[in-house]
Amino acid sequence: MGVVNVTPDSFSDGGRWFEPEAAVEHGLRLLAEGADLLDVGGESTRPGAHRVSPDEERRRVLPVVADLVAAGAVVSVDTTRAAVAAEAVEAGAHVVNDVSGGLADPEMYRTVARTGAVYVAMHWRGPSDVMDGLARYDDVVAQVRDELAARVAEALGAGVAPEQLVLDPGLGFAKQGADNWPLLAHLDALTGLGRPVLVGASRKRFLGHLLADRDGVPAPPEGRDRATAAVSALAAAAGAWCVRVHDVPGSADAVRVAAAWRAARDVTTHGETSGAHHA
Ligand code: PMM
Numbered sequence: 001m002g003v004v005n006v007t008p009d010s011f012s013d014g015g016r017w018f019e020p021e022a023a024v025e026h027g028l029r030l031l032a033e034g035a036d037l038l039d040v041g042g043e044s045t046r047p048g049a050h051r052v053s054p055d056e057e058r059r060r061v062l063p064v065v066a067d068l069v070a071a072g073a074v075v076s077v078d079t080t081r082a083a084v085a086a087e088a089v090e091a092g093a094h095v096v097n098d099v100s101g102g103l104a105d106p107e108m109y110r111t112v113a114r115t116g117a118v119y120v121a122m123h124w125r126g127p128s129d130v131m132d133g134l135a136r137y138d139d140v141v142a143q144v145r146d147e148l149a150a151r152v153a154e155a156l157g158a159g160v161a162p163e164q165l166v167l168d169p170g171l172g173f174a175k176q177g178a179d180n181w182p183l184l185a186h187l188d189a190l191t192g193l194g195r196p197v198l199v200g201a202s203r204k205r206f207l208g209h210l211l212a213d214r215d216g217v218p219a220p221p222e223g224r225d226r227a228t229a230a231v232s233a234l235a236a237a238a239g240a241w242c243v244r245v246h247d248v249p250g251s252a253d254a255v256r257v258a259a260a261w262r263a264a265r266d267v268t269t270h271g272e273t274s275g276a277h278h279a
Helices: 020-032 054-070 082-090 108-115 140-157 177-185 187-191 205-210 221-237 248-265
Strands: 002-005 038-041 075-078 095-098 118-122 165-168
Touching (some): 002 020, 020 054, 054 075, 054 082, 082 108, 118 140, 140 165, 177 187, 177 205, 177 221, 205 221
Parallel strands (some): 038 075, 075 095
């Protein structure tokens, strides 16, 4: 999944593709580089970010969604608003990517159920301007798993079909730096919930800290792409269905490596496939 942020202020690529034409052109480049899916978002979720109005969000994302769909792309809309999600699906989006997992808008599950779109439910505890204060865990893996399982139960109760659901640990969202690694290392806790898993590690702060220089200065966002590709390889090898990234070529190669790795692992020493884990 390649990221197309139509925002002036995203932490990782803020403002570079804010004009619709530039955003569409960027999306087409990501497709040419190997993305299977494009995630179009009009509202920054960077830590501390404030909300944009629904009309402004519509103005940013809908034309870009429509143009990319017309160009043949499979498009996801990154929104927490049910109305924007519905209009994006009407414009041709196939996937609704909701970083709030349905907690920001009480209409989201019913809207998703009605449209039949694929729905990514990310682990979330509150809006970007307060989320850093909500990162308190005794056992981050068990709590994120259980809180996502509660979202799944509520979505199903509102009529969303199980096949529509994709789950996401929400790296960096109400997570302190050190909370992200156990979630990655125990991805099986989430794949164990029985739905495909999406991982969004790309250019996030915890990678900047990992790659800090000798003085402790974090690596800048563009300096985190190789580490992002490494996470993509490991996440895909651990069974992730999708990785959401800004820089596509490294992660496209990484997921191919992981697919070959998994396929070879599933072949027994007698040359027969176990058949259980084919990606
Ligand atoms: N992260 C961001 C935005 N949208 N969606 C999902 N499903 N998972 C994520 O981890 C995620 C997301 C923040 O990154 P950006 O500001 O670079 O887009």
